[in-house]
Amino acid sequence: MFKKIFFKKTETKHIKALDILLSELLINELPNYKKTLDISTFDGIGIGPKINGIAISRRFDSKVFKESNFEKLQSFDLEGISIWNRNLKKYVTIKLGFHLSSLSIIYTNHPNLLRNELDLNKVKKSKLIKTQIE
Numbered sequence: 001m002f003k004k005i006f007f008k009k010t011e012t013k014h015i016k017a018l019d020i021l022l023s024e025l026l027i028n029e030l031p032n033y034k035k036t037l038d039i040s041t042f043d044g045i046g047i048g049p050k051i052n053g054i055a056i057s058r059r060f061d062s063k064v065f066k067e068s069n070f071e072k073l074q075s076f077d078l079e080g081i082s083i084w085n086r087n088l089k090k091y092v093t094i095k096l097g098f099h100l101s102s103l104s105i106i107y108t109n110h111p112n113l114l115r116n117e118l119d120l121n122k123v124k125k126s127k128l129i130k131t132q133i134e
Contacts, residue, residue: 024133029125036100077093077131081128082124083120
């Protein structure tokens with residue numbers, strides 16, 4: 001019963017902050033990522049059993065999107081980002097999904113516990129592995 005009182009659910013503001021942090025961390029590897037954040041609006045997150053993680057939705061103004069004229073807006077999965085796990089007391093690697101060069105999914109088995117288990121302020125990159133999605 002006491003555990004429910006102290007349970008902190010993952011919220012939109014935490015994922016939004018992580019999104020911005022990742023865009024700054026990956027500015028050299030994914031320059032379009034920061035650009036898509038600048039021309040889009042964070043719409044919200046979705047958490048559910050069929051998602052297998054936390055889905056992130058963004059809203060693009062069609063006029064601004066067309067004017068930006070990115071040469072390549074890509075869809076891919078990215079591995080090589082690590083976040084501090086408070087319970088394990090070590091960094092754990094997470095897998096991220098990108099669509100239109102912006103973060104669209106954080107793959108995790110326990111999306112509601114993401115905030116409790118991981119310190120979203122302690123993020124680092126190692127060898128990045130990018131898998132294109134057709």
